[in-house]
Amino acid sequence: LTITPADITGVTFDDDSFVYDGTAKSLVITGTLPEGTSVTYADNGRTDVGTQEVTATITGDNYTSLVLTADLTITPATITGVTFEDGSFVFDGIAKSLAITGTLPDGSSVSYTNNSRTDVGTQEVIATITGDNFTTLVLTADLTITPADITGVTFEDDSFVYDGTAKSLAIMGTLPEGTSVTYADNGRTVVGTQEVTATVTGSNYNTLVLTADLTITPATIRGITFDDGNFVYDGTAKSLTITGALPEGASVNYVNNSRTEVGSQEVTATISGDNFTTLVLTADLSVTRATLTITVDEGLSKVVGEADPELTYTAAGFAMGEDEGILDGSPERESGEEVGSYSIGIGSLTAGDNYTIDFIGAEFEILMAEVVEPDTITGFVAQSLEVLWGTPETELNLPVETVVITSAGEFVNLAVEWDLMGYEPLEAGISSYFGVIEIPSGLINPDELQPTLELTVVAKPVPQDVTLGANSFIGIPDQYFQEIGAFTVIDPSDDQHTFSLPEGVRDNGYFEVLDGILFWSNAEQAGGRTTFTIVLQVTDRAGNVLEKEFTVTRERTPLDQLDVPNTFTPNGDGVNDTWGMSALRYYSGVRISVFAVGGDRLFYTEDADVQWDGVFNGKEMPVGAYLYVIEVAETGEIRRGMLNLIND
Structure with missing residues (x-):
């Protein structure tokens, strides 16, 4: 029986990259090792910038x-903070x-290129920061040398008195090394002022432009006098002249330098020249009286009473060409009418402003005459005056004389002054006043x-007419007090009147008059009506009444010109909560309906002042x-349209 090693699966080993931070970095496998296996690494640790191959070996008795x-x-790391x-x-x-600011990280250094300048100008400096473990950082900045201001130099105004030679200005102070000065318009001989420009320049300095005024002032004129002169009136014109020699280029001009009549006047002599102070x-100049x-002729007299x-x-x-025609007034004697001798003096006699009178008087005799008995005043001719109502006392054309009747049956006119105490120009009637x-002398009373004046103040006529400045207005639905027009009374006799609209007459109840202006003053609609008739009463200060319709x-x-709202918001906030057409309140036969889109009528009114609140049968409409x-x-x-109900 043979068991062969199995292959290891589900494990990977991937490349990885880390930014340099001065600490060692390593890699690890990903995935799950099969039971009974283990991993070992070779060359798995690096701190500095670079790349190395790491080997991961996974072994186990039952695995390949x-x-x-x-x-x-x-x-490489990025260099920051610099x-x-x-x-x-x-x-x-x-x-x-220039120099960088900030701290260089360990292991880095900086080098500069083009980093030195003395003269004015600008150049770009490069700062290069490098290090084995860092990305090279190249920074640039402008190194600028700006022009210096020139100081310690002034250019002052200067003034010279005219002497016929050219004058000029110069700067004060020491010029910096490398600078120079040039002048413009720097020479003047005649009186006047000009601006001189001094320009100081240098390649490493801001150009300094200085200005100063070069002034040539007028010279003073000397050695000339102008004295008063006095002449006796002789009918010819007199004048004054200066004494002394005028300087070259100067001339004299006289003002007010001629006088014929007696009196004194100031003469002005003005001596001027372009290069001299005007003197x-x-x-x-005086002319005294001749x-x-x-x-007075001797032997002047009269009979007493004459x-x-x-x-x-x-x-x-008299001066040549003049005679008694210049005389005015007359001599006067001492006052008195008794028999005797009275001195004759100069009285009001004058010879004008050009003469002093040497007066030689005489005596005036009043001689005895027959004695005459005075006449007795027995009455006055009656006098009367009729004036218009309102004539003030100052405009009365009162008689200035009254006619006296004497016991001898003679009529004599005498001046009279009337005592008008109690005169009232605004009250018509007849009043009598004494004079x-x-x-x-020769009359006794x-x-x-006393003379009597019968003064009649004629009754004031009724005002002629009254007009209305405007007799139409546009009815505004929410305004129950509207100005229409002003009344003007035509009354040549008076300018003060009162206006009234009698109650219960015609359409007076809809209107009101205030300060002579007619107002619509009623909240009632008076629907369908466009014309109204009023009766105005005008009363003057004499009680006269003018009545006019x-x-x-x-x-x-018109309906087609009215602005019909198409939106309302019945949300109870007091703003735009209802919808209607109060603008139709002055029309008759108004019918306003609102329908749902389906056809149901939700609102109906024949009163334009009634508005829909968005409720139908007690229910708020959506x-x-x-x-x-x-x-x-x-x-x-008829007008139709859409209405939007919004409840926001």
Whole structure:
């Protein structure tokens, strides 16, 4: 009897790879060894990067030995935690370089390429990190040298007084090595200012552009004077002039340098030139009065009680071309009407602003006359005035004179002032007012009689008309108070009126007037009606009443133009919980129906203010589409559509 060894099956030995981490790695078979067998390995341990063949030998007394081989591989690790960043340095004449940041793993090293720069510019530096057990890491970064700023150099404004020679500016400070300066627009002779540019450049520096103002200031004009001048009036124009020599290139201009009449004025002499500070001098030009001699004629007189005669005189000393025509006013004598002698003075006599009067007076004689008895005031001619209602006191055309009747039967006009105490321009009727007169000599008023004015205030006429600015409006269903138009009263006599709509008259109950504006003011539908008639009463301050009838049109939106909602959400949140067409509330014969898709009518109303809440026979209708039919019998319109009930 012979038993031969069996083959070992169900066991495999596969290649495997590990990333280098510094620890030893090995392989193992997979599968289940048959009972009575064992495995041994050869060359089954590796730490560094590389590949080696491992042998697994499986043996057992009852089995044919199985030799399996597999590759054990250690792959290079990736180098991490190391960065290589760009670096920028400002030029300072010293070479600059870059360095990696982070810690190199054991067994690795770094080398740099192109890693040194002194002058301005940019170059790419390469950092190469290598190691037997690592994947080579190549990093790049830019090494940049930026231009340095030029410091320690200034360029200041400067100013020179004009002297006819060219001037220029220069920088201050020490230029860095390798830089130079150039100037632009750096020369000026005449008065003015110009900007000079100094440009400092160098290959390793930021270009520095400096500007400064080069100014030539005007020179001062000297040796010139301008003195006051005084002249006596003679009818010819006078003027002033400067003294001294003008510098070359300068000229003088006078302002206000002519005067003929008496008085004083400031004359301005302006001396200017392009290269000089303008010199403004002032002086007073004065013309003083000439003397005019006036001599009153001798022997002037009158009889007591008579009017004074003209007080005559002669005049001498006029300027050439002038005579008594320049005189104004007249001499006046001492006051008094008794018999005697009175001095004649200059009075209101003037010769204008150009003369001083040397006045030589005289005596005026009042001579004795026959004695006359004064006349007695016995009455006044009656006076009356009729004015329009509302005429203020300041606009009354009152008589300024009254007619006195004397005992001698004479009629004398006297000035009068009326006492209008108690005058009321807004009250029609007749009132009497007394006047106050000043009684002249020759009249007496022993009975202290007063003139009387009968003043009639004419009754105010009724307002002429009242108009309505707009007599139609569009009815808005949810607004029961709508402005329509403003009333305007045509009344030339007054601008204050009250408006009222008498109760129970026509359609006044639907409307209201506030501050002269007509409003629709009613929640009632008044369905089917488009026109309304109102009666307005206008009352003025005199109590006059004007009554006028107006027709007001309420316009409505046609059914085919109305926006019919196609969705509502009866979920009780207070928003869009019902569906209806309140916009039809002003139509008559409205019928609104909602049908289920199957044909049952779920809602019906003839009142446009009534809305469907999504309930039929006490049951909430399900979410879905429904059909609505809207009819308006008044217009014969019918409208159909779909309605969506949503309950979210």
